[in-house]
Amino acid sequence: MDCVFCKIINKEIPAKIVYEDEDLIAINDANPQAPIHLLLIPKQHLKSIMEINDENAQILEQIIKLAQKLAGEFGIDEKGFRLVVNTGNDGGQTVPHLHFHLLGGRFMKWPPG
Numbered sequence: 001m002d003c004v005f006c007k008i009i010n011k012e013i014p015a016k017i018v019y020e021d022e023d024l025i026a027i028n029d030a031n032p033q034a035p036i037h038l039l040l041i042p043k044q045h046l047k048s049i050m051e052i053n054d055e056n057a058q059i060l061e062q063i064i065k066l067a068q069k070l071a072g073e074f075g076i077d078e079k080g081f082r083l084v085v086n087t088g089n090d091g092g093q094t095v096p097h098l099h100f101h102l103l104g105g106r107f108m109k110w111p112p113g
Contacts, residue, residue: 001045005097009043023059024066026102035105036074036081040066046098048087067102076104084112 008015009025018038019026029037042059046052052060064083071077081104086093 003045003097004095005039005041005099006045009041019066019070023062026066026070029101033101034082034103034108036076036103038070038074038102040070040100040102042098047096048093048098049085050087051098063100067100070102071104074104080104080108082108082112 004013007013008027015030016028017025018028023043024040025043026038026040029039040063042063044056044059046056046059067081067083068077071081081102084101084103085098086101
């Protein structure tokens with residue numbers, strides 16, 4: 001499989017890992033859009049949120065809990081942060097592996113783009 005996130009998960013290419021367990025990995029974004037910009041990635045290869053179903057939906061709860069944990073650890077839990085999942089080409093998804101962006105450390109404008 002030629003998926004950059006799968007290669008990071010399998011330690012085939014380097015990344016700055018800030019969290020890892022048996023189901024999830026969190027890394028610093030290589031092209032940060034905020035002072036804190038982490039990617040929360042399920043280790044199971046799911047192309048997008050459109051592949052979430054009854055059998056794998058628990059991964060969403062795990063990602064939300066991880067976002068809460070990391071927001072606290074990185075000191076953005078009180079001032080606020082943005083948790084984003086891009087889906088498909090028009091949604092801005094550039095890597096076809098489900099991942100969530102955790103952004104913080106500055107005021108987030110709306111609309112984003």
